[in-house]
Amino acid sequence: MKKILSSLFLAVALLTFSEAVQAQDRYVSSKTHIKFFSTTPVEDIEANNYASVSTIVPSTGDVVFSVPIQSFEFEKAMMQEHFNNEHFLESSVYPKSKFKATILNLDEIDFTKNGEYQAEIQGQMTIKDKTNTLKEWGTITVEDQSLTVSAVFDLVLADYGITFADSEMVATKIGKSVEITITAVYNSK
Amino acid sequence: MKKRKVFRIIAIIGIAGLLVGGGIGLYMFNKPHRDVQSAQADYVLTSSQIVAEYLTDYQAANQKYLAADGNSKILEISGEVSEISENFNGQKVVLLYGVKDRAGVSAIFTAETNDNLNGIKVGRKITVKGVIRSGASYDEDLEMYENVILEKSDIVKEENN
Numbered sequence: 533m534k535k536i537l538s539s540l541f542l543a544v545a546l547l548t549f550s551e552a553v554q555a556q557d558r559y560v561s562s563k564t565h566i567k568f569f570s571t572t573p574v575e576d577i578e579a580n581n582y583a584s585v586s587t588i589v590p591s592t593g594d595v596v597f598s599v600p601i602q603s604f605e606f607e608k609a610m611m612q613e614h615f616n617n618e619h620f621l622e623s624s625v626y627p628k629s630k631f632k633a634t635i636l637n638l639d640e641i642d643f644t645k646n647g648e649y650q651a652e653i654q655g656q657m658t659i660k661d662k663t664n665t666l667k668e669w670g671t672i673t674v675e676d677q678s679l680t681v682s683a684v685f686d687l688v689l690a691d692y693g694i695t696f697a698d699s700e701m702v703a704t705k706i707g708k709s710v711e712i713t714i715t716a717v718y719n720s721k
Numbered sequence: 722m723k724k725r726k727v728f729r730i731i732a733i734i735g736i737a738g739l740l741v742g743g744g745i746g747l748y749m750f751n752k753p754h755r756d757v758q759s760a761q762a763d764y765v766l767t768s769s770q771i772v773a774e775y776l777t778d779y780q781a782a783n784q785k786y787l788a789a790d791g792n793s794k795i796l797e798i799s800g801e802v803s804e805i806s807e808n809f810n811g812q813k814v815v816l817l818y819g820v821k822d823r824a825g826v827s828a829i830f831t832a833e834t835n836d837n838l839n840g841i842k843v844g845r846k847i848t849v850k851g852v853i854r855s856g857a858s859y860d861e862d863l864e865m866y867e868n869v870i871l872e873k874s875d876i877v878k879e880e881n882n
Contacts, residue, residue: 560865562827565809582808583829583854583870587863596862600855600870602791609754616791624787627855632862715809 559679559718561586566599567713577611579604586716588679590643593635595653595681597714598628620694622660629659631666641672648673653683659692670714679718687712757852757873758834760795768800768826769819771869775856776823786853797877798826798869799848802841813838815849816868824857824866834875841879848878 564584570577583603587596601623606612616623633655635641641649654667670683686709689695764786775782786794800817803825808814813835818825828849830838841847851874859866 558864562814563806563808580810582810582812583827583872585863585865585867587865596860598860598863598867602787602793602854603870603872608750609752610750612754613790613792617789622789623791624783624789624793627783627787630862 557589557591558721559588559590560721561588561679561681561716561718564597564716565714566597566604567711568604569711569713571711577606579606579612579615581605584716586681586718588681588718590641593638595631595633595635595655597631597716599630600628602627626660629657631655631657633666635672636667641674643674643679646674646676651681657687659687660694662692664691677720681714681716681718683714685712686710755792755852757795758850758875762797762850763794765797766799767819768798768817768869769822771796771798771826772819772822772824772857775858775869779856779858782856786856793853795850795852796871797848797850798828798871799846799878800826802843802845802847804843805838805841811835815841815847815874817847817849823859825868826857826871827868828871828874830874837876841876846880847876849874850877851875 562585564582564586566581566584568577568579568581581599581603584597584599586598588594601621602616604612604615606615615621618625633653636652636654637650641651649672651670651672652667653670654665656663657666666685668683668685670681673680673682688709690708771782774785786796788794798817800819802815803818804814804816806814806816808829811832813830815828815830815838816825817828826849828851849871851871854870854872855867857867857869
């Protein structure tokens with residue numbers, strides 16, 4: 533009886549230990565949502581992208597997002613065509629945008645412990661052929677073997693050479709600054 | 722009297738022009754998205770073929786498949802199902818991946834076509850049709866190969882096995 537009890541105890545202890553969160557080398561996410569939102573007195577414009585890929589390396593704090601531009605879906609077909617064309621995102625020449633960044637306060641984030649952490653992320657945002665430095669706060673939620681990243685920030689389109697000068701109609705409809713909302717769920721790889 | 726008549730004709734033509742112009746403008750503004758599934762496929766190929774094409778010459782493949790207005794080529798791609806998942810929009814995502822390939826084709830279905838994947842299991846050979854959004858390439862920052870992305874996909878053929 534004693535033997536059974538002690539082996540049971542050992543089994544439970546082992547099980548608990550093996551379920552403890554372990555930091556992974558690298559997390560990969562292909563379950564992502566990037567929302568583009570622009571508000572003007574005339575109209576709100578929204579586009580959604582569910583096809584981006586992202587990685588996080590806990591040991592270095594490296595965060596990368598790769599965003600296929602043609603995957604932004606607008607409610608109106610015409611808006612989507614304008615968004616892609618040569619005056620705006622020029623998506624057939626620059627099919628992807630990239631954000632390559634590092635977590636600045638890496639020591640405040642424990643990837644081995646479940647919880648919600650505020651992360652300050654700084655890096656290079658490349659849209660078309662223009663690259664700018666971006667520094668924003670986001671939330672990293674650690675839950676067992678997966679991570680969730682969420683962030684909301686503004687982008688000034690003129691910083692990427694998107695000025696609307698060539699198309700009056702869309703110029704009046706998309707604000708100069710757009711709000712980007714990011715959510716990504718990562719699994720360890 | 723004659724002057725008045727001329728004025729009236731001009732006014733009628735003007736108003737008619739405005740109505741037609743406005744109508745066309747409104748139609749353009751509200752025109753629906755292209756119906757990918759009812760359109761004919763531009764290219765028919767295997768997942769291994771398109772991946773190889775992209776990994777050989779990324780620029781050339783982009784020129785061939787991507788359109789400036791985002792209405793890129795409609796492809797019919799066959800391959801072996803290696804994974805079925807769901808994205809944040811509730812759409813099923815099927816990954817077609819050749820055993821010897823370094824990247825695959827990620828086909829995103831729609832609310833309307835999701836159910837057509839019922840019963841499709843990993844290992845099954847299927848053919849999907851969808852619009853290409855981006856190609857396959859090795860990304861040195863991600864340190865991984867990215868898949869070809871197809872959207873508005875549906876299954877057009879399944880092999881019995």
